[in-house]
Amino acid sequence: MNANLLNQYFDSARQAPLAISYQEIEQLVELKGNIGGNSSTGFGLNSIIILSVAVLSALGWYVMSPGATEQEFTQVPAVEQQTALAENEPEKPNENAIVPVEQVGEDDKTKKKKEVKKPHAPKTIHKLRAKKVKTSLAVQKQVMKTKVKKPAWWPHSEGSKAIEVKEFPILEAALDTVKxxxxxxxxxxxxxxxxxxxxxxxxxxxxxxxxxxxxxxxxxxxxxxxxxxxxxxxxxxxxxxxxxxxxxxxxxxxxxxxxxxxxxxxxxxxxxxxxxxxxxxxxxxxxxxxxxxxxxxxxxxxxxxxxxxxxxxxxxxxxxxxxxxxxxxxxxxDIATGELTGKLTLSEKYGSAKISGFREGEVYLFQGRADLGKSESLDLTTKYSKVNMISTGNMELSAFQSKLNCTEGVRGLKGKASYTQVVIGEAADTVDLSMFQSSISAKQMDYLDLSSSYSQTNVQEVKYMNISKAFQGKFSLGKVGTIRGSAQYSKFEIEEVGNAIDLDMFQGKLDVDYISSSFSKVDVDGKYTTVSLQVDPEAKYAFDAETSYSSLHLPSKDFEVKYRSRVNQSLDLKALYNGALADGNSSIRIKSFQGNISLK
Structure with a gap:
């Protein structure tokens, strides 16, 4: 090809726009005329010219593009692509905005504002999709809801305000499983x-x-x-x-x-x-x-x-x-038996059991009902079930959301219960039970050892009661021989105490209607606790009180004060009542911080 012709077309290409389409190249060739004769090759001179012009145009676009073109094709930041807010809607702050920060500690006239650019940190929102699990029809029909009212952080003077024990419902629909x-x-x-x-x-x-x-x-x-x-x-x-x-x-x-x-x-x-x-x-x-x-x-x-x-x-x-x-x-x-003199091992799910009686047994119930009659020894595990029995000797109990009713009595009961009602119709010799949001009631007990949370205890008569732990509990007791233990956010209502009280209480309430004249000792250590004691007027006892930020009410007569010391809001008092001896057999000791003590 002639060099002059090539230079001619290159000059024409330089004069062309930087971006040119194929149709515009064809029009340009028609306007300037064709080059030389027909090519013998299949590719053709026109094709070579068109390709050359296109390459040069693209190269020129990349190298020589002006600033306006650069701004036109620069990617707009994501922040600027947001939809404009409505006129009456306040504008949201931009994360990339320049925030003025005032210097602390300088004079008002010399205060300067520094420009602190907050680094751009895109927020990533993770949406968790919980997998739906199909529940049984019985559970779908009746949803269990249990709410426990938590005590306030700062203790109240009335511990009973923090107590709210609710019965945990039994799944009746599950118990009525259609067979x-x-x-x-x-x-x-x-x-x-x-x-x-x-x-x-x-x-x-x-x-x-x-x-x-x-x-x-x-x-x-x-x-x-x-x-x-x-x-x-x-x-x-x-x-x-x-x-x-x-x-x-x-x-x-x-x-x-x-x-x-x-x-x-x-x-x-x-x-x-x-x-x-x-x-x-x-x-x-x-x-x-x-x-x-x-x-x-x-x-x-x-x-x-x-x-x-x-x-x-x-x-x-x-x-x-x-x-x-x-x-x-x-x-x-379902299973139904007569009297079983041999050992019984029973597992019942979604059914009922009716046992006339047995000597020794291990029974497991799940969403069932059972009538167990009389037994000498029983190891009972029950979940979502109802159990009735006449009496048993020694019983090991593990119960969850169940009801247990023993119409006569139990010689010995030991175990744990959660969301469960335990009813003993008559007497129980010894009971050692750990309860969570449960209740136990009985007419008479010789020995009761409890560890309870959010639970209720109702006993008409108990000779000896030990509370290893009580949290937000309610105790309704009739006649008590001796009661010992510690409790938090708990309330005690006792009709009569015959021998002794030894309690360590925090934000609670102790109300005793009557303490017999032959009692031996009353020892109460309370914080944020209300204590009310009604002592037999014929009783003779030594009284010792140490209080801080507390109110103390004592009988107006027959009280002989031996020592009294008050410093600020603290009081130390020692006295004798009804002419008692200092080293006599009966004594009452009260230690209180921010409480209310009443002795009648």
């Missing part, structure tokens, strides 16, 4: 199988079952007779007949156990009601049958001293008076 009932709905054919096994060298009968009842019957024969009634509902009568022909039952000996097995155990899970829906069963002959529902009832005849290990889901268990050991585990089923 699966196939018996009234199944419509099919049945057959009966009978198996028998000698009890020689047999100690236990082991039967794991689901979707049916277990009935235990005692007899005098040295053998086990098992009767099974199976009912099948299928697509048609032919399939029902095939299923019944396939079902087989075996009662066999394994070591010292008699074990019940059937060839449908793999379909009939004890954890779910699998056969209550359409299930395909493969017979021993290879046939596949679609079974809708299956119900299997067992009746077992055994010697009454043979030990029983029974497990049942979606079915009931009945046992008559029995002398052997009984282990029973139920899920959505």
């Amino acid at each position: 699966k009932e196939n018996r009234d709905k199944i419509d099919g054919q049945s057959k009966t199988l009978v198996r028998e096994l000698s009890t020689e060298d047999i100690e236990w009968l082991v039967l794991n079952h689901a979707n049916g009842n277990i009935e235990v019957v005692t007899w005098d024969n040295p053998s086990i007779e098992l009767t099974s009634v199976i009912t099948v509902e299928a697509r048609d009568e032919e399939d029902e007949q095939l299923a019944l022909e396939d079902f087989n039952l075996e009662l066999k000996k394994e070591k010292n156990n008699a074990v019940v097995e059937n060839n449908w155990d793999k379909y009939n899970s004890t954890n779910c009601s699998c056969l209550s829906y359409k299930t395909k069963i493969k017979t021993d002959k290879g046939e596949r049958i679609k079974v809708k529902k299956v119900l299997i009832d067992y009746t077992v005849k055994v010697p009454k001293d043979l030990n029983l290990s029974l497990k049942n889901s979606y079915g009931n268990i009945t046992i008559p008076d029995y002398s052997g050991e009984v282990k029973a585990r139920l899920f959505q089923g």
Whole structure:
């Protein structure tokens, strides 16, 4: 190509706008004319010229772009892209704004403002999406709400103001769990199988079952007779007949156990009601049958001293008076027994238990009801349940959101209770209980040891009471022999004290209606506490008080002051009442800080 021609076109390119489109290049070429003759190559001279002009234009745009162009294409900060506020809406402060800060400690005339630029720190908002968990229908129907009123930071003079104990509700909807009932709905054919096994060298009968009842019957024969009634509902009568022909039952000996097995155990899970829906069963002959529902009832005849290990889901268990050991585990089923002279181990979920009586037992309840009769020893764990019993000897208790009612008495009770009501109708020899937002009531106790928070105690008569810990509790007591312990934000209402009071209290209230003339000692150490004591007028005792910022009210007569010292708001007082001796058998000592003491 001629060099003059190239220079000519380069000069034309320099005169062109910095940004030029393809159509504008074509118009420019048509205006200036074509260069040379036709090219022999497929690419063509016109294409070369167009590419050259485009490259030069782009290069010139990058190198020679003016400031106005730079401002036009500079990215606008995110702060300036905000939508303008309404005219009547106050403008929000800009995070990048220059904030004037006054110098501290300079003269007003020499104060200068410094410009402090706040560093730009974009705010990141994290939104947490809580995964929704499906709750059971029973819990959805009744939502539990428990509120505990917290005491104020600065203590009140009346400790009772901080006390608010609320009963924690029982999940009634959960207790009324609807059990699966196939018996009234199944419509099919049945057959009966009978198996028998000698009890020689047999100690236990082991039967794991689901979707049916277990009935235990005692007899005098040295053998086990098992009767099974199976009912099948299928697509048609032919399939029902095939299923019944396939079902087989075996009662066999394994070591010292008699074990019940059937060839449908793999379909009939004890954890779910699998056969209550359409299930395909493969017979021993290879046939596949679609079974809708299956119900299997067992009746077992055994010697009454043979030990029983029974497990049942979606079915009931009945046992008559029995002398052997009984282990029973139920899920959505009920159990009823007569008198059990052997040990009872019971686990009941979503069902009810009615036991006439037993000698020794371990009982676990979850969302159930139980009537346990009389027992000599009981280890009870209960959650969301109601328990009634007549009496028991020694009981270990672990209760959560439950109700326990013993109509007669307990020889010994030990354990813990949360959100639980414990009622002892008559007497309890010894009670050692830890309570959280719970209540206990009884007519009479010999010994009571309590650790309680947000709880109530109601006892008509207690000989000795020890409070290892009390926080925001309420104590309503009738006749008390001796009471000792420490309490915070708690209220004591006592009708009568016969022997002694020894309490360390913080922001509480102690009100005793009557202290007998034969009492031995009253010792109260209180802060922000109100104490009111009514002593028998015939009593003789030595009185010792140390108070600070407190009010003290004493009887107007028969009080002989031996020592009195007041410094500022502190008082030290020693006195004798009714001519008592200084080293006599009865004494009252009060130590108070910012309290109210009344002795009548």
